[in-house]
Each structure stands twice: as structure tokens, then as C-alpha cells.
Amino acid sequence: MSAKDAATWLRVLLLGGKNPLTMAQVIPEAVIEMVATGVSVVTGKAEYPELSPAVYGGAQSRYSYRGHEIIEHGGSTTGFMSQIARFPSDGLGIAVFSNDDEYGGTLHTILKWYLADVALGLELIDWNGRMKKKVLENYTHESRPRPINPPSSSLPFSDLGGSYGNLGYGALELCLLDDPSATSQSASCAQVVADAPETLPGAINGSVPTFLAKWEKAWSTHIKLEHFAGIYST
Numbered sequence: 001m002s003a004k005d006a007a008t009w010l011r012v013l014l015l016g017g018k019n020p021l022t023m024a025q026v027i028p029e030a031v032i033e034m035v036a037t038g039v040s041v042v043t044g045k046a047e048y049p050e051l052s053p054a055v056y057g058g059a060q061s062r063y064s065y066r067g068h069e070i071i072e073h074g075g076s077t078t079g080f081m082s083q084i085a086r087f088p089s090d091g092l093g094i095a096v097f098s099n100d101d102e103y104g105g106t107l108h109t110i111l112k113w114y115l116a117d118v119a120l121g122l123e124l125i126d127w128n129g130r131m132k133k134k135v136l137e138n139y140t141h142e143s144r145p146r147p148i149n150p151p152s153s154s155l156p157f158s159d160l161g162g163s164y165g166n167l168g169y170g171a172l173e174l175c176l177l178d179d180p181s182a183t184s185q186s187a188s189c190a191q192v193v194a195d196a197p198e199t200l201p202g203a204i205n206g207s208v209p210t211f212l213a214k215w216e217k218a219w220s221t222h223i224k225l226e227h228f229a230g231i232y233s234t
Helices: 001-016 030-033 102-117 126-140 188-197
Strands: 040-043 054-057 063-064 069-078 080-087 090-100 164-167 170-176 210-217 220-226
Touching: 001 080, 001 090, 069 102, 080 102, 090 102, 102 126, 170 188, 188 210
Parallel strands: none
Antiparallel strands: 040 054, 054 063, 063 069, 069 080, 080 090, 164 170, 170 210, 210 220
């Protein structure tokens, strides 16, 4: 979807399903209303004082921002995220696109509310500062440093490598990096180890026993397991 496509789609939604050029009804207005009508509560308590609790309808969330009702729907695929939002009572539509998986949603929030504040003539709120604080708090909360002198594994790390299987997730081959007995590893593991500096630059801590596996899925290319403590807490 291009920016022009998004603008056209928002105009159709704000016009209740009418073609913005001909004003012909291309989507029944009742359908537009039905999918935007909440049938379940997705946010029972507002995260910020400017927001209200939110309900969810046909793939669209509905709530209010600083007293202005908003209806929105986001989407994502590998490497891309989008947010299409409209303020039906204000005739305002906002579309935000990003190509960041990890922080794309955060960028959407910052840009969406900044544009809404400007378009609605509201005093600007420092959403950038708020989101930075939230990201840092989450990062600090999730981070758990490895013990300085962690208990070693009761089994040799080389014994833990090899192929594993799961009916749901399929096959997985764990390859030990910096393995003195690398000759015991398979040819595919030897290739994974050789390619690691190029495919994952800066991602490997050579001082920590680490397993690496190819995991070519929609959202990933590899799985990395670093030793934390004991037999192999990660």
C-alpha cells in the first residue's frame, strides 16, 4: 500500500464507504459501521490519561484520544508495520508506515499522536519522551545479567549439541560455537559456525558458550542460545 492508497482508503472510510471522487456508495455504510463497532474489551484500563479503555470489533479498535473518538487497525509482516487510524467525528485520517519490526509500534505511537495533536489543534504532548522512557523501562526489566561466576554445566557442552525434533516446530540442529572438538560436528554445523561472523556480525559473545541453529522462518534466520548457569539455563 502506498501513501496515496492509504489516503484514498481513509477517505472512503470517513465517507462511510463512498468513493471520494464520485461519491458513489462502494461499500455499504452498514458494513463500515458493523466492523468498527466493538464486541469485546481489549484494554480495560487506559495506559495514559489522554486515552480511554478500548473495544475491538471486526479487526478494528475503537477508543478516544483526548476526547476525540478514534478507530484504527494495524498490520505487520516481516520487516514492515502499518497503522491506519481515523477520527470519524473530526474528518481526520492518519496513516503511519515503518520498516522496523522491534520498535515499529513505538514509532507509530509517537508519530500518530504527534500528527493528531497538530491536526486537532491540541497542545503537544511529549510522546517521544514517554515512549523512550517506556522502552528503557521494559529493557531494564527484561534484562538479567549473567552471573559473574556461573555454575558450569554438569555435561560437556559438546554433548548438548546436535539434532532435536518437535512435531510442531520441526527439526533443529544446535551447533556449538568455538568448539575445540569441532571435527565431531556435522558438515552443516561446520558451515553455520563458519558463517556466523558474517551472517550475525556483533551478535556472538565469544566469552560465553553459545549454541547457534539455523531457523529460517518468517520472523527469524537463526536461534542463539547462550549459557547462563548450570546445565544450560539460557
